[in-house]
Amino acid sequence: MIKTRRRSILLQSTIALTGVLLALSAGTFAAQAATPVVRSAVPGPRTVVSLTFDDGNADQVVAEQVLKANGLHGTFFITTSWIGQPTWLTQADLHTFAADGNEIGGHTVTHPDLTTLTSAQATAEICDGKTTLASWGFNATDFAYPFAAENASVESIVKGCGFQSARGLGDVRSPASCATCEFAETIPPANPMDTAAPDEVDSTWTLQNLQDVVTNAEANGGGWVQLTFHHIAVGTDPTLTISPPLFNQFITWLAARGATNNTVVETVSQVIGGQ
Template sequence: MRLFRRVTALSAALAVAAALGPAAHAAGAGAPKKVRTIVSLTFDDGDSTHPAVARMLEKYGMRGTFYVNTDTVGGEEKLTRRGLAAIAKAGHEIGGHTLTHVRLTELARGEQEPQICDDRRKLVSWGYRPVTLAYPFGAVDSDAMAVARRCGYDAARGVGGLREWSCPTCPGAESFRPKNRYDIRTPGSVREDTLLRHMRQQVLNAERTGGLLPLVFHRVCDDCGLYSVTPRRLNDFLGWLKDRRSRGTVVKPLKDAIGARHRPLPPADDPATAQG
């Protein structure tokens, strides 16, 4: 009797599988693998091209991180307040980048503090909740990291430290829980001579081990400087990157990739962060 029941159950299961046929197989084949790699697309300097960049990402169902120097907003070839608001409204992350894009390592700690803290205060006064910072030029020292933390940032992104042509032995990806949250590693900035195959290779390098791959972009336009990428090249890269989802690679803003949390601003009259 027990054997009869087992045979009957097996027959029923085979009948269901036969009825579903190719559709069931296709559904299983199309299911994305478990996430192993997160790519964070970050865009520095609050450039006037960034609203169009945000829309390009949205076309592929992606959201990025846009780092802004608040004292330059509204300036020549820079984001306007309206453009910045549109980017944020669409679900992209807005982060700090200092007031005026200074090289922090050339400043005394007391000069770093207003650049980082007042920039974040202004973003908060505009209605944003910045939780990550990008150091201009990727220039960071122990003072800058300490100030970033004191100013309420939960993490900060540098430039460099991951594998590229100038560092072939560097790791291909950062950890999902970076060892140093205040100097998150990246490959070098994408430049006008960075080819599509180079960007793809950085993703493939990260996929070998899994982990976090923050990519650093600046301007997105044709023939507009060393630290730029053409819209066509970025669009081609995004189309290729979208297809990597089936291999466990997804795109997220940096704050979501590392689980950065909002921390309160220090008091404006705090002697440690007061502008001198």
């Protein structure tokens, strides 16, 4: 099967960050994904959706507020060298996210294609990113490959750096690709160091596309669906962006699935950790 690997386009957001930032004291690990998982009482195949956000764009604050309003939690994969720079999240944002029950994960130091680096260089990118997050108070246990680029050597390095899982892209049936792929990843995944996920969400995705990824999994035996977002904004990166109203519509719809279908939202750590 040919894997579809979508390349992230790293353009700066023009959306200004607003709101009150919650500063927590450094030196202690922030509680990540501490909120107990709410299980659906509806019978049938169980579907788990993980809402993941890559890079650390400042407009992801909008997404976190929508998740909080709906009682849901996501996983934010952070490229550490960008944090605190213009149009990117701050350490205070990350602490706010973690305090609200979200997971903070690793996404390297500078977001390179890890398969193009030497073993030593890849190790520095992966392990140093995790160490930096630890110095900020976050115990990052899950990882996402920049550009979804990985191989057996990179997988081994990620595991050696202490991560329990690593997410790829394009290996689950998506609106515009991988028509013969499975509808969801298995729980537990066959290879935790290369977990399967649909293509990253971009400006071509409609509300129906987002809903179909979930309902198709529900109708085909359930499993794990990891959705990947970058910008939640208007007027920024035209490729890796969905609008706040569309995101809000989808999350509101998704939050209700537990009452009508055996579908829940969990962080990556909650799925991999088996909570």
